[in-house]
Amino acid sequence: MENQATKQSEKKIDKVTKSEAEWRQQLSDQEYQVTRKKGTEPAFTGKYWDTHKNGVFECVCCGEPLFDSSTKFDSGSGWPSFWEPIDASKLELENDESYGMVRTEVMCRRCEAHLGHVFPDGPKPTGLRFCINSAALKLKENEGK
Numbered sequence: 001m002e003n004q005a006t007k008q009s010e011k012k013i014d015k016v017t018k019s020e021a022e023w024r025q026q027l028s029d030q031e032y033q034v035t036r037k038k039g040t041e042p043a044f045t046g047k048y049w050d051t052h053k054n055g056v057f058e059c060v061c062c063g064e065p066l067f068d069s070s071t072k073f074d075s076g077s078g079w080p081s082f083w084e085p086i087d088a089s090k091l092e093l094e095n096d097e098s099y100g101m102v103r104t105e106v107m108c109r110r111c112e113a114h115l116g117h118v119f120p121d122g123p124k125p126t127g128l129r130f131c132i133n134s135a136a137l138k139l140k141e142n143e144g145k
């Protein structure tokens with residue numbers, strides 16, 4: 001099924017599409033509200049905002065590797081924050097003007113899960129802050145050391 005996974009750049013995205021009922025079954029209530037209904041978990045409550053473990057953060061819906069722990073930083077926001085995605089082509093960015101704010105929404109391109117937002121106030125070298133809900137992520141810890 002993933003035999004072409006090594007060809008990264010020009011690869012056509014293998015979209016994951018499921019019905020609302022299927023997502024509901026697969027996800028916890030909170031994961032469903034965040035990823036499928038564009039919700040936001042309360043700050044400082046998610047399981048990963050203060051995690052310093054090494055590994056890869058995958059999309060909780062489709063398992064796509066999205067962020068690496070080496071790009072995670074303490075933003076003080078109460079949500080997991082990254083200055084760079086593993087592969088920008090795996091993310092879908094969209095203007096979000098809800099709640100009277102102009103923000104850029106971050107979604108998983110493969111399954112269209114809502115992940116969080118990206119802000120232009122991050123650290124070097126990118127200056128970006130990907131502010132992502134813990135409920136949208138699943139940490140796959142590095143094995144071995």
Ligand SMILES: [Zn+2]
Pocket residue numbers: 059060061062063064108109110111112113
């Ligand atoms: Zn996904």
